[in-house]
Amino acid sequence: xxxxxxxxxxxxxxxxxxxxAVLSFLVPRIAPQIGLxxxxxxxxxxxxxxxxxxxxxxxxxxxxxxxAPLGLDLRADGLAIIMLGMNVLVGGFVSLGxxxxxxxxxxxxxxxxxxxxxxxxxxxxxxxxxxxxxSTDIFNLYVMIEVxxxxxxxLTVLTGRLDAMRAGLxxxxxxxxxxxxxxxxVGLAYLQAGRLDFAGLAVHxxxxxxxxxxxxxxxxxxxxTALFPLHFWLPNAHASASAPASALLSGLVLxxxxxxxxxxxxxxxGPGERxxxxxxxxxxxxxxxxSVQALRTQRLKxxxxxxxxxxxxxxxxAFALAGTIGAQTAWQGAVLLMVAHAVAKAxxxxxxxxxxxxxxxxxxxxxxxxxxxxxxxxxxxxxAAISLIGLPPSAGFAGKWLLxxxxxxxxxxxxVVVAMAGTLFSVAYLSRPLIGFLRFDRAPDPVGEHHxxxxxxxxxxxxxxxxxxxxxxxxxxxxxISIGAPFGAVP
Amino acid sequence: xxxxxxxxxxxxxxxxxxxxxxxxGLFGALSLRDSLRRVxxxxxxxxGASFILIVAxxxxxxxxxxxxxxxxxxxxxxxxxxxxxxxxxxIRRIHSLENGRDD
Numbered sequence: 001x002x003x004x005x006x007x008x009x010x011x012x013x014x015x016x017x018x019x020x021a022v023l024s025f026l027v028p029r030i031a032p033q034i035g036l037x038x039x040x041x042x043x044x045x046x047x048x049x050x051x052x053x054x055x056x057x058x059x060x061x062x063x064x065x066x067x068a069p070l071g072l073d074l075r076a077d078g079l080a081i082i083m084l085g086m087n088v089l090v091g092g093f094v095s096l097g098x099x100x101x102x103x104x105x106x107x108x109x110x111x112x113x114x115x116x117x118x119x120x121x122x123x124x125x126x127x128x129x130x131x132x133x134x135s136t137d138i139f140n141l142y143v144m145i146e147v148x149x150x151x152x153x154x155l156t157v158l159t160g161r162l163d164a165m166r167a168g169l170x171x172x173x174x175x176x177x178x179x180x181x182x183x184x185x186v187g188l189a190y191l192q193a194g195r196l197d198f199a200g201l202a203v204h205x206x207x208x209x210x211x212x213x214x215x216x217x218x219x220x221x222x223x224x225t226a227l228f229p230l231h232f233w234l235p236n237a238h239a240s241a242s243a244p245a246s247a248l249l250s251g252l253v254l255x256x257x258x259x260x261x262x263x264x265x266x267x268x269x270g271p272g273e274r275x276x277x278x279x280x281x282x283x284x285x286x287x288x289x290x291s292v293q294a295l296r297t298q299r300l301k302x303x304x305x306x307x308x309x310x311x312x313x314x315x316x317x318a319f320a321l322a323g324t325i326g327a328q329t330a331w332q333g334a335v336l337l338m339v340a341h342a343v344a345k346a347x348x349x350x351x352x353x354x355x356x357x358x359x360x361x362x363x364x365x366x367x368x369x370x371x372x373x374x375x376x377x378x379x380x381x382x383x384a385a386i387s388l389i390g391l392p393p394s395a396g397f398a399g400k401w402l403l404x405x406x407x408x409x410x411x412x413x414x415x416v417v418v419a420m421a422g423t424l425f426s427v428a429y430l431s432r433p434l435i436g437f438l439r440f441d442r443a444p445d446p447v448g449e450h451h452x453x454x455x456x457x458x459x460x461x462x463x464x465x466x467x468x469x470x471x472x473x474x475x476x477x478x479x480x481i482s483i484g485a486p487f488g489a490v491p
Numbered sequence: 492x493x494x495x496x497x498x499x500x501x502x503x504x505x506x507x508x509x510x511x512x513x514x515x516g517l518f519g520a521l522s523l524r525d526s527l528r529r530v531x532x533x534x535x536x537x538x539g540a541s542f543i544l545i546v547a548x549x550x551x552x553x554x555x556x557x558x559x560x561x562x563x564x565x566x567x568x569x570x571x572x573x574x575x576x577x578x579x580x581x582i583r584r585i586h587s588l589e590n591g592r593d594d
Contacts (some may be wrong), residue, residue: 026554070559106508139563146570150577162588169581176574177520189545190560192508194547213493219529269583 009062010076014086014131016041021123031119032099038123038125039095043088044128050081050480058484060136061312069195074134078483079335083133083259085282086339088249089466090346091126093459098244099351114158114242120156122248125151132256132331137196138186141260145182145224149175150171152253155245169238174233178257181220185213194324198267205269206357214269217261224257226288227279227316231309235293238305243353246301251346255338258315262334265322266487271321280320284418286313291425300352300362300433304345307429311341311388314422317415317443321406327339330406331487332478338397339477340467344387344396347463349383367436371445376457378437383464385430387471390423394467398474505546513539526582530575537571 020038024031048446058077067073076084102115129148135141152176157168186196192209193201204210219230224236265271267399290310292305321327354377356362359370387394392400398437400419407415470477512535525552541564548560 081560089548139566143566143570146574150573153577153581157584164584165581165585165588169526169585172531172574172578172581173520176518176533176578177536179570179574180513180516180533180540183537183540186563187509187540187547187560190541190563194557196559327520417493 003274008059008061009045009052010059010074010134013042013045013049014074014127014134014377016045016093017123017127021120021127024123025120025427028116032102035095035119036099037122038126039088039092040128041140043092044449046081046088049076050085052076053078053081053483054201054352054480056148059144066305069197069200072140073197075136076134077486078480079486080133081231081483082335082339082477082481083255084130086255086342087126087129087133090463091122093250093463094244094251094346097120097247097353097456097459100454101244103351108153108161113160117154118244119152119159120242121151122244125248126157129252129256129438132260136198138189138198138201139196141184142179142182142186142285144262145257146179148226148256148395149179152249155248155428156220158245159240159242163236163241164240167233167240170233171237174219175348178220178223181216181223185216185220186214188213198263202268209272210269214264214271217264218275221257221261222279222282225261225312227282228289228309228313229282231312232288233292233408234309235305237307238349239299239301243350243356246305246353247346247349250305250349251342254308254312255342258312258338262331263486265319267330270323272368276320276322276459280317280415282416283313283316283319286310286316287422288420291422294429295425295432298363298365300355300364302432303364303429304352306365307348307426308341308345310422310425311337311345314403314419315341318403318406319417320415321410321412324406324410326406326409326412327408328487329402329409332481333399333402333404333406335481336395336402336474336477338399338432340387340395340470343470344384344394344461344467346378347386347460347467348388349464350460351377351384352357353462354454355381357456364436366433367433368439368442370491371443373437374457376461380457380460381463382434382437384424385434387464387467389426389430390398393469393471395470395474395477396467398471402478501552502549503548504548505542509539509542511537511539515539526578526585530578530582534571534575537567541567543560547567547584 002275018040020034024034053076058075061074063072098118102118128144128151135144153168154170156171157164188209192207195201202460212343224232288312289305294306297303315334315337318330321330330429356373358374359372368417387396404416404419516532516535516539520529523529523532542558545563548556550557
């Protein structure tokens with residue numbers, strides 16, 4: 001099943017974005033072209049890799065010919081392929097959106113700086129994200145999450161405004177602390193096991209020092225994923241960044257730490273049910289608190305950011321089902337939810353950015369007073385909301401369905417209730433802007449003055465359409481996820 | 492390998508010191524308000540974590556150290572330097588924005 005090759009699409013998936021980042025930094029004049037080209041090449045790499053993995057099983061590459069335990073192995077199984085596909089799909093559309101947001105027709109020094117630095121930061125971020133999904137040892141993961149964090153912080157503060165800077169610093173502290181807890185855990189794990197690769201560590205699972213290491217990693221990764229109550233940095237950071245940056249931060253960056261946690265949980269530590277319950281309870285807290293804040297906030301982008309807190313909580317409910325008979329179904333549901341959230345949330349942030357750009361504000365209360373209606377952006381927002389709420393045939397629906405099925409199989413009805421409550425909450429807070437979009441009687445001037453559809457409306461709309469129809473291929477996605485049996489054999 | 496049974500005394504002392512330093516840094520990072528102090532506290536955490544890695548390299552008196560954790564510490568130092576630089580640049584930028592001048 002497993003083949004060992006020296007250098008191929010797998011390594012290129014990580015190194016092409018890195019090369020692109022360096023080039024776009026050195027030649028800022030053609031950075032957008034380099035960026036799009038890199039995304040296209042990364043897409044090609046992931047496609048070729050998928051064509052290797054789907055018929056042939058997991059692919060392992062020992063970098064430089066040095067295998068584990070001393071060297072670094074990169075490994076692609078079905079789950080990694082899905083996450084990589086999510087990166088290039090969402091990243092590709094966000095890049096198209098960024099072409100307009102950071103285009104040369106916006107004059108001014110700030111715009112020039114954003115144009116110059118967006119592409120190197122984003123491509124570096126892509127390098128880190130792809131690397132994280134392919135890593136098989138914990139120190140490589142530590143480096144990758146630091147690469148991701150530094151690039152993500154750069155994207156957060158790209159606008160250069162004071163609020164974004166403050167939010168970025170808060171993010172920086174949370175992120176550094178999370179990474180240091182992770183590093184401490186790496187030290188403890190090495191002390192105990194003398195190995196850093198997943199397989200070598202899994203042998204020692206359950207020993208006290210390893211449990212301590214896992215606890216540190218859990219807190220560090222929860223901090224980076226913004227799992228309640230460690231979410232405090234997220235809303236301001238995601239809401240104050242520029243629209244493409246928010247889309248990347250909310251759609252892709254959080255998924256990396258969530259994925260690492262999932263891998264650790266399944267492949268190394270297998271912590272008991274009690275810790276699963278704890279994470280599930282944190283997820284429940286996230287759903288409630290995130291939703292309540294989303295219901296209270298006055299700003300559209302903050303609403304979308306708080307919704308991210310709630311949605312991450314929903315995904316984490318799957319951890320509560322680990323070790324039960326419904327675990328495999330619940331994991332599959334969680335992965336589908338991660339992908340669905342990435343696509344839908346990127347669409348939603350891009351659409352919210354377009355709405356703010358067209359109407360000149362993002363106050364939810366004034367949406368229905370505006371005589372300007374950026375129709376396509378509002379339509380994209382509504383479609384993305386369908387996937388986030390989990391209406392059929394969206395991928396969000398399929399993911400939530402699997403999650404609840406897993407809970408039902410395990411007989412854990414409480415988590416079915418939690419998932420249902422999350423759905424109802426999301427209907428409640430997402431209908432706030434939707435009502436604003438659809439009410440016309442409070443507009444002082446006649447509605448209908450149309451500013452024209454911009455090309456910038458295309459990326460959010462395309463992403464939102466994909467979010468809605470991707471539920472139709474959920475079975476195929478799950479088929480790919482199961483390659484290499486990341487969640488154990490089918491019972 | 493067990494933490495308390497086979498580890499020589501030096502290792503235990505270093506390990507406990509590492510955990511203590513990490514703890515002090517953690518306490519500082521969570522309790523301090525001033526940005527610069529928080530960066531310094533986080534640096535302390537980094538030192539504590541490096542201590543643990545160095546302990547992991549220790550194989551006993553007269554024996555060569557395990558080079559892998561040393562490589563990890565060096566990588567960790569590089570990462571911390573870059574992260575600290577970004578944090579300091581951010582703090583400085585916020586400071587100048589708050590005081591309305593561009594330096």
